[in-house]
Amino acid sequence: MKKTAPIGIFDSGVGGTSIWKEIHQLLPNENTIYLADSANAPYGNRSEAEIVSLSIKNTEKLISLGCKIIVVACNTATTNAVDILRKNYEVPIIGIEPAIKPAALQTQSKSIGILATKGTLSSALFHKTSEAFTKDISVIEIVGEGLVPLIEKGALESQELKELLTNYTAPMLAANIDYLVLGCSHYPYLIPNLKKILPPTVTIIDSGEAVAKQTKKTLEKIELLSEENKQPSLQFYTNTEIDTLTFLLKAYSKNISIQQKEF
Template sequence: MSAPIGVFDSGVGGLSVLREIRRLMPRENLLYVADSGYVPYGEKPPEMIRERSLRIAEFLIEQGARALVLACNTATAAAVNELRSTFDMPIIGMEPAVKPAAAATRNGKVGVLATTGTLQSAKFAALLDRFARDVKVFTQPCPGLVECVEQGDLQGAQVRALLQRYVEPLMQAGCDTLILGCTHYPFLKPVLRDMLPPDVQLIDTGEAVARQLQARLGENGRLAAAGTGDVRFWSSGDPQLMAGVLPVLWGRPGAVAKLPV
């Protein structure tokens, strides 16, 4: 049996990335930690996010993880460099899809829906400087959306009202491409499709992260060769709450253990 891949996020949003990893690499054993006791990371200080990321990484490595995926834009911005300097293994982070969005826009106007922490990070500023010099980028922090997804509210009145408020200024600015800059937001695509003009493109990075992980593991022949992978879940919040939303977000039920760190 091959050693597992560890994946973590501030909450259940990273399940959008886990889905892509599972689709691309069905033979891999996967470990998923939702740090829901501390969600949302986007409103927390970077020092706290680094501390949580280190402790969760240590926990996943204790469970046998041979690679780590930070399925969280905010955690990547705050902690990926420190994790890479601490642990000798493939560590894949995430960042808002500025480069593909800049390539996809037809009118040169790109909107970014993300957490406050991601938008204020030096990593995001560097992304804009590197890939968005020829386009106009409009950013929109989205407090409250992560909490809706954590509760499994993907279609209700509250989430629709929040999305309407956050999308409206981007539409008024003329954006034809929107970056979903938080792993929780892909779960809201059906509602966004309802409220946006059909020619507005939605771009996220879950599939690209899965492909990068596959490439890194394939470089040194460390991809699982046979079988169907197992998936195990932990939450630092209420395991029953996460178990309740797994059928909605993961597509099937699963047992969730209490994260001991």
């Protein structure tokens, strides 16, 4: 495997671009290929078997495109399928989990909120992580029903989105949370709206930076970190229309390629 081989990233849609941005910022010389499986979004409402099947499909596509490492930029896919992917494929697999540990270790009010999909909150891996770190802490888990489809449409300023966020955060505020964990890679796109709703005493955390650091650490370990210092190839594929990807990545428009592709 060449050091110039791409980093492969997949998500149940456009949300994982929040993870891609962190990876690209930390590793600006790396070639990347991103799969937005928007045709099957959201994964959070699907059965475990469906989530595993879709994760295998995406992984095999990225392997066929020559990726040296694969980042599962989807909480639901990680919590339901990452162990199976690691058993079946030799390529290193990086997963993403809700940042429960840092929230639990840093909370002063002993109350934290977790906004995630049904698929993540009901998974065995999520429960294992949560139980390990939240024994003396009140945890308010809220399923963000309807948020992913709105983000997939690029409706970040819609009244419907703002009302959903107000409703979902109300029980968290009533419980005096001081940390809000975003348990879906789509949700960092909600941070500007959340900051308008939540008091400044609430810290919002997601997993993007930690995933980027783990990706770098793994590439260093297997000696596949790119050493080339030139404009990398940054490819994005979606199996639906490209409008939302184009909107979310407009700051990178000069350097990236976005295509609609069946996979």
